Structure formats: structure tokens, C-alpha cells
Amino acid sequence: MNEAADRIQAATEALGGSGFAGDRIDTAANTVTLYWHGALPQQVSKAVKQIGRSGITVEVREAKYTLDQLLQETDRLAAVGSVNGATITSVGPRPDGNGVEVAVETDGEPTSRSRASLDAALTENVDLDITQGVAPRQASRLADTPPYWGGAYATQHNSSGTATGACTTGFGVAGNNGAARYILTAAHCGGTTWRTGTGNTIGTVLSGKDPGRDAELVLGNIGNAVYEGPSIADGDTNSGRPVTSGSSSRVGDSICQGGAYSGSICGYTVAAVNQTITIGGFGTVTNMVRVEAANRASGIGNGDSGGPVYTISSSGAGVARGIISAYDGSQIIDCPGVPNGNGRNCSWRWWYPDVTVAANNLGVHF
16 A cells, blocks of 8 residues: 555656645545545546556545645744744644644643634644643653653552652563553663653553562553663763573673663673572562672662663673663662662662563563
8 A cells, every 4th residue: 555655656756736635544444535625636646546446446536735835834833833822843734734833832722812822923824733742852861752661760559640750661572362562671760650750641550460570460552672871870871782682691602781770781791590588578589690890990770770681692692681770789889870868779789580480470571
């Protein structure tokens, strides 16, 4: 269907200034809808008939404006910036060619009177659909957007919506018995729902956990990458690395971690595997891996829990090893990223559960 739409587009472009207003494909109905202003030219009509003979239905619908007209108005409105106390946050042609969609950010929801005032101030040539919006933000550790990545800052909320803490998202995984996507993260973070630093709901926490590995799942629109780069206190980051596999850890492995509070740091060494530890306020966990930093140079701390622990393959992709679980409270050092204080401490020695064991127990895979 995309190829069919491309053929119509090619016939349209050959005409120069044409009545093309937009198109849409519907895979379920095997249909391409063509929005056109004015009479359909012979060349385009011929392309439509040829596509129809191939088994794809093409529906032609009348549009009020051409795409060129809508793009000209889009450029004009984008240059306006703000008017009557409202800032234009996004603007673009309607897919059906019947006007321009404009989102504005104001101090409150526009009233019918203020909406009419905006419409009068902005309209010159085409119909406008004005809605309340917010300025688009670049996805990052702090302000993640769907599909959600690992290594992002997240707040946990109970069933009444009250915030109960802040952790870091782990790895995107899929259910063994379906197509659902989850974040594999730390069970001690808890919560009923997880939200981004800007309040968007990442997903809901499943009741089935693996407390013996300090692991839980958050159901949502989840991707398969992790953020890499500075912490939320050091400029944030919007770059990342895909992670599509997991592996057990071996003593001597050099690993990376991506806590939102500490930022991405590599060069930690696996010092021991198959460890059993007791996390204060949570309980005893097994199949843990102990990690240490050379020269006690860097560490992880509060807020990094749940974040990704991984290695980097020769292809450049990340390989999941575990999720940040606990640090050694007797070996405190200065925190990277978000500084010490307000309950945050960091250690050069810390633990994570073997990701293959946790994933198997929870019925998910990479």
C-alpha cells in the first residue's frame, strides 16, 4: 500500500502545482485514501485505476485545500510564535486536507471565548483546529516518552496516586506467552504505577514478582534500548544503546551500569557470583552478582535501583547482565551525578541479580 501511495505521489509531483492534499493507508481494509482538492487530473486518475486492478482499493475524497496551501499556512503560523498570551507548540496540515491543526500552550484550558479570540487572531487563509497542548520535549532520562527506555528516572506511585519513591527503569523485555512488553526492574522499588519525571505514566506493576531476585515487571509501551550518558543532575541525556539479549555474568567481567541518578559508568569488575545478601527493609535475595570499582573510584547509590547493568558486544549492541539492586553501606564514597544528601549515599561495591535467572522466573525474554 505504501508503494501504491508512492505511485500516486509520483504522478502528482509530475503535475507540478496540483490538488494533492494528503493520503492515508488502512492495512486492515487494504485501502489507500487519497484526499484531493478539485478535479482529479487524468494522469492521477490513471494511476488510481492501475492500482485498483492490482487488488488495492483507492478511495478519492474531496479536500478543501491543497497540501501546498496548508504548508504555506503552517509556515506562517509557525513564524507567529505566540499571540494573545498563547504560545504555538505544534502546527501542521490536517491529514484530510481540510485545515491546519494548531496546538497552543496557555495558563489554562482555553475557553470558548479565548478560543474564538485565538482563531480570529491566527486565521488568515484556512480553517484552524485549535487545541490545548504543551511544548514538545526531547525524550531523555528525566522526560522519557513512549516507547520507554531503560536507564530513565521514574517515580513510583501507590494505588491512591501518592508518590512513594524514585528509581531507574531497567530493560525492555517481552512475555514468553504473548506480545506484551515490560520493563524488568527492581522489586524493592515497588509501586502500583511508574511515571516519568514529567508525570507521564510508564506502566503498571505486575502483582507477580520475583522477590528472591529483587525483580519485578512494569507493563507498558516499552522499547528495547537504554539511555547512556550523564545523570539527571549532569545535563541529562537523550542518546542510548539497543539491548536485545541477556547473559549470565562471570567473575572478571567488565560491566557498565546506567542509573539515572549516577549516570552511565563502565569499567566495573564482577568480583563474585551466586551471592546471597539481605537488603535492609526488603529481605534476602539470591543469585546475586557482586561488583567492585577499581581504586574505589566510582559507585552507585539511592535512585539508581532498578537500572540496567550490561556489557557491550562487538556489534555495539548492549547485552543485559542484571538490574541494580543494592550497595554496600559500609563502603560509602562521594556520589557521581546527584550528590550525597537527602538520603542519597553511594558505594564502590554493589550487587545485581543474574538477569537470566530473574527473566526466566518472571516468564519474559529479550
